Amino acid sequence: MAVFKPENVEDFYEIGEVLGSGHFGQVRQVRERSTGIYWAGKFLKIRKNTCSRLGLVRSCVEKEVEILQAVQHPNIVTLKDVFESRAEVVLILELVSGGELFDFIAAKENLLESEAIEFMTQILEGLGFMHSKNIGHFDLKPENIMLSDKVAAQPNIKLIDFGLAHHFHQGEEYKSTSGTPQYIAPEVINSEPLSTAADMWSIAVITYILLSGLSPFQGETDEETLRNISIMNYAFPAQYFSTTSSMVKDFIQKLLVKIPSERMTAEECLLHPWIKPI
Ligand SMILES: Cc1ccc2c(c1)c1c3c(c(C)cc1n2CCCN)C(=O)NC3=O
Secondary structure, rough: OOOOOOOOHHHHEEEEEEEEEEEOOEEEEEEEEEEEEEEEEEEEEEEEOOOOOOOEOOOHHHHHHHHHHOOOOEEEEOOOEEEEEOOOOEEEOOOOOEEHHHHHHHHHOOOOHHHHHHHHHHHHHHHHHHHHHOOOOOOOOOOEEEEOOOOOOOOEEEEEEOOOOOOOOOOOOOOOOOOOOHOOOOOHHOOOOOOHHHHHHHHHHHHHHHOOOOOOOOOOOHHHHHHHHHHOOOOOOOOHHOOOOOOHHHHHHHOOOOOOHHHOOOHHHHHOOOOOOO
């Protein structure tokens, strides 16, 4: 069992404003007392016993910590420390102060394809690194793609939130039905064994939204969205894609492939003519 620091996190960090919250607990800005540096504290409620339904099972938190410790990359958020009290584990994470990628884009009139290529290149570099270590994110969505500094000329992308990530070991089969409907691959819906290719489907959905503002499979309800994914019901409506290149449509089409092994990998994406013009 992983051992986390038993000291009180507040002896080392001043707890600040809430940055976000979810089923897991809260993310708060924290200030390191010894240096004055700001970090993000992810406060995770841990189940007190197996009968409890509140909070996370400790082994899930250990898995997230192990994965974060295995993926140190400029486009992936860094884990600095882990504290544990009676029923709470606190991850001290790199503060990514530029906020979510899609808030950044929403604030602009529209995104040039060249800007989209820059963002996708960084996302694919971080993801390709994870996949090279046989780690899948399995919750790629705009909310989990953050910017280190939104005022920089070329903001740096950081992938965050590894709560659904999985480290594949040799010969192991892994299934999960978690994720956000709009972004999940058909094999997730069908409870089939997953691979890192499931992330590549999400990359296609994110690219489609980045360039059009539309979500390719979104229906009136989650059920309709999931049905659209299962039957591959999507298109490139002219009024939203008239100014986008045929190259990016080819990029998306080579990822929205039902058979996971036939999708482009992150490495192949980085060599695709849309990303790397010949
Ligand atoms: C400035 C800002 C605002 C909201 C933040 C974060 C930072 C943030 C961060 C992290 C996570 C897991 C969630 C976060 N959230 C919650 C929303 C994430 N989509 C994180 O790991 N580092 C962050 O800065």
